[in-house]
Amino acid sequence: MSAALSWKLVIDTRDAQPLADFWAAALGYEVEDPSALIAHLRSTGTLPEEAVGEHAGHAVFRGYAAVRHPEDPYDPFTGIGRGRRLLFQDVPEPKTVKNRLHIDVHAEPGGLDDLVARLETLGATRLHEVDKGPAGHWWVMHDPEGNEFCVA
Incomplete structure (x- = not known):
């Protein structure tokens, strides 16, 4: 290896x-x-x-x-x-179109809302929430330049 x-x-x-x-x-x-x-x-x-x-x-x-x-x-x-x-x-x-590659930021268990709020204070914006039930729950956000990233 x-x-x-x-x-x-x-x-x-x-x-x-x-x-x-x-x-x-x-x-x-x-x-x-x-x-x-x-x-x-x-x-x-x-x-x-x-x-x-x-x-x-x-x-x-x-x-x-x-x-x-x-x-x-x-x-x-x-x-x-x-x-x-x-x-x-x-x-x-x-930037003109959606990213083909993005960063996923993971919250501590039970800390999704707090992490999203903290990222907003740094300049991020929420785009939309995704709830796939047992498969996952996350927010799609933009960084200050409009690059998409996810917070789960």
Whole structure:
């Protein structure tokens, strides 16, 4: 049997930094801090200034942000996670149709209503409730950029 592959989920965005903030808060993840890598690349002259922005007091790569699970390994120099990770990248075109891939967020037993309410305070919106009886009960929601996700 071969080892599990390393992976990340990449999500197209209009504004990567705020969406990374939303998903970090929603999932209990950490927003990656690439400021040490950016400082190094700036000092060597290999990173153009137009590629750098600032968010939450840190230097960031303009148009990119990532979040990682707080217990997973990461490279302390680059800030890049080596485990469960979401990468957000700005694209020029707007979202126009339903996602073909989405995230399911699971509540603690009996905690669905509380989790949905907490996600709404972070900027999510409810789309519709699905009740399949014994097969399941969940909410379809939008993140702040309109990407669908489910809360069960």
